[in-house]
Amino acid sequence: MIIDCAIYRRGHREDTSHEPDDLAEVIAELADTDDFLWIGLYEPSLEELTRIAEPLKLHPLAIEDAVEAHQRPKVERYDDHLFMSLKTVTYTNDNIETAEINAFLGQRYLVTVRHGEGHDLRDVRKRAESDEHELEHGAIAALYAVVDSVVDEYEDVAAELETDVQEVEESVFSIVRTSDSSRIYRLKRETLEFRRAVMPLREPVQRFALGAMPEDAQPYFRDIADHLSRVSESIDATDKLLDNALSAHLAQLSIQQNDDMRKLTAGAALFAIPTAIAGVYGMNFEHMPELTWTFGYPLVLGLTAVLCAYVYVRFKRSGWL
Template sequence: MIVDCAIYRDGHRTESPQDFSDALAEARARGDSFLWIGLYEPTEREFDLVTEEFGLHPLAVEDALKAHQRPKLDVYEDSLFVVLKPVTYEPEHDTVTAGELMVFLGDSFVVTVRHGAASPLAGIRRLLEQRHDMLRHGPTGVLYAITDAVVDHYLEVAAELTGDLEELEGEVFSPTGGSGYTASRIYGFKRQVMEFRRATVPLSMPLTRLAGLGPFVESVPFVREQSRPFFRDVNDHLMRVNESVEGLDRLVSDILSAHLAQMSVRQNDDMRKISAWAAMAAIPTMIAGIYGMNFQHMPELHWLWSYPAVIAVMGFLEVVLYRTFKRRGWM
């Protein structure tokens, strides 16, 4: 459905149009106006009207309706199609949830399509309506504000994940070595990092094109040439986010390896203790087994001190074994 629709003239919001075609023709004729339509999870029938009026490419329309896209930038004859994945962090459950935000950019119009709850569009629109200098840049200013808000929120989520990782480190390297659920927590955290990485890493290529960096020296259609420094700033922030994501991914893998190594060492210690106690139990068992064979010709059976002597020998051997194992750290 259409969440918001307005004409922006010379950086100021004006009336909501009754007819998209007439509003778009007027905006193009004036040169200082553009039309911004915001939709939330539209159906195919609801999106048909926007598609016909703005001449959106059918492939981009299909992507916008079905969602589940990677961040990307596609250039078509009459429009520019940008896919972003805003994310939210839920500290109660330590989970990262990604939404989808599609932006159609063309001559004097912007169409935004939102899927999922994670979207900063409402706040961006209110902020832009207070910054008339930004709105005067037209659709380019809207695209910059959206990408900047999404990437800046990535930085906040990366900081939250870093804090969770420090808690996991403290748990793994504590004297107890963590609980039985530590491995599952580490694996769950790694999945959250992977979900975050799916949103941030593919966005590097679209921002590089918008910033005109590397091999992408040609300007992107429907985006003003003067906006490249602003997109370079957003790209710098994204590079910081991706570096944080790479570091989180490596660290969580190292923590998982360290936890598994600690579990293996702890199991080896337990096996040594069990083996030591089994060896100590084998001494009296062996001696008792020998004297339980009922042989007739065993001279020590007729000695007066044979029973106390056997008990003393067993006790002496037990003490020797205990001190030996204790010295080696097996007990």
């Protein structure tokens, strides 16, 4: 349940007990210092999280939200702590997969609850620990490290989506006949999933940047807000490009169908000439032109060939063949 648990004194890590029953004593020791406790959990049950929540006095509603995955990204304030839920995003083979991180931020602690396999916070913690000056700012610095790593992943996903959209555009406008509609619809669906993860996070992060956090932390969250704005703009641009690509693809299909119909019409016209002549000479009338003439068949066949060649050349020049 508890993946990692450590105290950070002036940015330096000190391992502590992983037993929930010892948390009250640990928190009491940190009451008069700037040090903080960082607890990392992975998919705890309600009973397991409740044991940890009791000494930290976490709100019951926030505990329920942290246990249940599939929360909408949000930030909620309680009496002495803040609850934050955010989505992590990974992108492979035109498929976006989301996981979830929930965080409790108090004055002397940060509790992170992770669901899914998308974003391993152990790597985030190691990077934060490598810069001891960052964690000197307390638990809020640890929260910044978590949110910043998630938003950086958003930017990577946005760049990969843009690359795939460029591939679709090249395919749509290539001279080779392609079937891109299924991929375009799939990319639009994944873009929508990406939007659901990113857009709800913009407003609370903007609040952090504009005064909801201590003054020394606001520049860091302004940086995250700027990254989120870039990702949001990228999502909007990707969605519009996919709409344009779909419209262009449908237009290309319509043009290709028109070309096919013209070719079929031209072919039918070529066959109509010999059919008409053969139809006239196939009627068993007694009085027919050139009926007893030796060169009748060669003349009719030659005339048919000349007319067909003439019609073929005209269709070829007009682009119908």
